[in-house]
Amino acid sequence: MNGHTHHTDDRRELQMARSMCCHCQSEMAGEYFCDRCVKVQPVSKDLDYFSCFGLPRRLAIDTQVLEAKFYELSRAFHPDFYQNKSDAEQSISLGNSAMLNTAYRTLRDPIQRAEYLLDLEAGAVKDIRTSPPADLFEEILELQETLDEFRESDRSSQHAATLRAKLHTDRTNLEERQRDMEARLQQLFGRWDALQDRGEATEQARAERTLILKDMRDILSNRTYVKNIVNDLVATIA
């Protein structure tokens, strides 16, 4: 995530504070360019990636629309088109392009998109899972032992072959588990979008929102944990 996760719950206020052209100091209404002097403006640090592309905070995104908007903004910001401009404009173009590229990369991938939305809605959480999720605890401890045993074994022995076969089975099981988690995530994504679409401000809606975000965070961190285990496993038996 490269630390591009600064945000504030009251970003509207911050955006207002910036509503002055940084070149001609006029009050401007334009989104990325000053209406008066037509010069590029730095994209506010507090503008979230969804707003940057003019998209609502939903987890189902039309990637064609996202791509088209990315290309459009690239044409607006890319340093190639600022070669003859002032140093200040060149520097803004560079910063905006870098931000735009990060935003596109984040929203293009459904998992990164969900992680980013979680950061926005519930704050960045640095706790990276270091122990297996409860429902996989036994299974993963056993797998770690098998992996250690395999690493120390003589690769040409019968014992190593048995261990390898077992690791293959474990891999299949874990991959099945990953697919399962992804399916559950998709469900949660759908529920989130539906809740947002309804836009209710009831106590019940707020409770559901909290629940969806919590479940999403749990599954995402479990998913990352299992993914790392599988990568390690694949690298070991390769």
Next chain:
Amino acid sequence: MTRIVGIDLGTTNSLVAYMDKGTPCVISSRHERAMVPSVVALTDNGLIVGDPAKEHLTRNPERTVYSVKRFMGKSLADVQSELAYFPYTLTEKGGVIRIQLGEKSYSPPQISAMILKELKLRAEAFLGESITKAVITVPAYFNDSQRQATKDAGMIAGLEVLRIINEPTAASLAYGLQEKTQGTIVVYDLGGGTFDISILKLKNGIFEVLATNGDTHLGGDDFDQLITDLLLKDIRAQHGLDLSTHPDHMQAVRLQAEGAKIRLSETLKTTVSLDLPDGQGRFTRELTRDQLEALCSPLVERSLGPCRLALKDSGLNPTDIDEVVLVGGATRMPLVRQRVQALFGKEPHCDLNPDEVVALGAAVQADILSGGTTDMLLLDVTPLSLGIETMGGVMSSLIRRNTTIPASAKEMFTTYVDGQTGVDIHILQGERELAKDNRSLARFRLKVPPLPAGVPRIEVTFLIDANGILNVMAKDMRTGETQSIEVKPSYGLSDQEVERMIEDSFKFAADDVSARKVIEARLDAGALITTTEKSLADGGHLVPAEEVAKIRTALSALASAKEGTDPRAIRGRMADLEHAAKGLTVAMLDDSLKQGLQGKKISDVT
């Protein structure tokens, strides 16, 4: 807006191109082809570049530098394994390779600058204006040090390098402009010394690179080396001679190897033949395409690994690729074409000249930067992951490979000890886990105000610009003050060193200019001798015998002046010859007019 040219600074050959009313064109000089061999030789008349320097490869191997691109941004340790193959002497100073030429030594950027200067002069002569700005291409897989070294070379040559652009993506610009292609294309670029693979998505004028990979030490040179080794072994077996101790004969063998490789792309067998030293006879052997392919097959296979990695990184299968474009002279080899076709399941395109397409693309990018072309935009990626060394010597990745550039990452730093005034940061590039296995780019010391441990908060921004070059900025989050950071490159020239080399290049410019004048005068003299001899043969009977004798005298005077080093003497004898041959020229003109009129009635003519 002053004109910006596009330059392909190649391992073997270099070219300069410009945009002429929406069409990119390569620039050739009066008597020469567009390609300038990337060779620099130190002669008694000073430093010379290109075709004339290439002649010195066998005559003067210790003082003739070729394939200098292989040393750009490298330390001596990086190239240890191949040192034995180069006849010139390499040393190292402050992490930068130095190439010994006579009494002086030069850094690779300085040698490259001489090639760039030659291209600059050609462009200036052709376009009739001063050229100070350029776009220069580099292999996509070049790391930060190699890119920086290329930029330094441009500055030393008196060029403002407005953009460093990747060779395969440059090729895609030229290709896209001509073919108006949409879809997913692969550019397979096997040049003289480097290999790149890039996968791009072309849509409505946007050229978005999805993934790139490569090998900065795989190219035509390596094929030549294998053939050279084979020939050397044969010579040893047949004649009991070890030519590897004779630099001049080694170069002759290498040139024979290169020639045979090129011929075998057209024919199925060829003969290699060269004189042995000290009149020990002649070595001759036949080489077939099958033999060449058996020899080079492992190298071609090596290029397919990066292709598969790039496919994987872009999340695509070979069936998703719409078109395959071949770039670089080495892709003329039928074996390369077969293997690429087998991997992607598509017949590769080779309708653009693989030697010129990169320079043409650089000219297109130059036109985009100068505001001429506005409908095309290249979105390139960084080829290697960028990170910093963390506790335990592990690399922590900040910007992953294949991230679209410009790209930035922010990292917060603090202190561990009360009153600590600095934090050492080590920047790395590469894909390995441990810092020591990756490329060290630079180290710098972050200044921190003396405060209790953990209180300072310094935000460091790592920004890779559109050239693929790293910029570092730091900001004290408590005071909001920004800090300029002096980054000392691990394997590169410092700003001061580049400054000094620019000054040096002005000092030596006078010598270079005189050497150039001699070369140009010789070329012009050669052309005049050829045409006069032809005129004598065709029309010698039209003028009196004494006039023919006068012409012959003037001819031999010019021929001997041409061997000398005084350009004014050469020009003088040229004028003498032109004067002596005036009668002959007039007589031949009259004659051709008469010939034209023969058989025609007066009424037809008037």
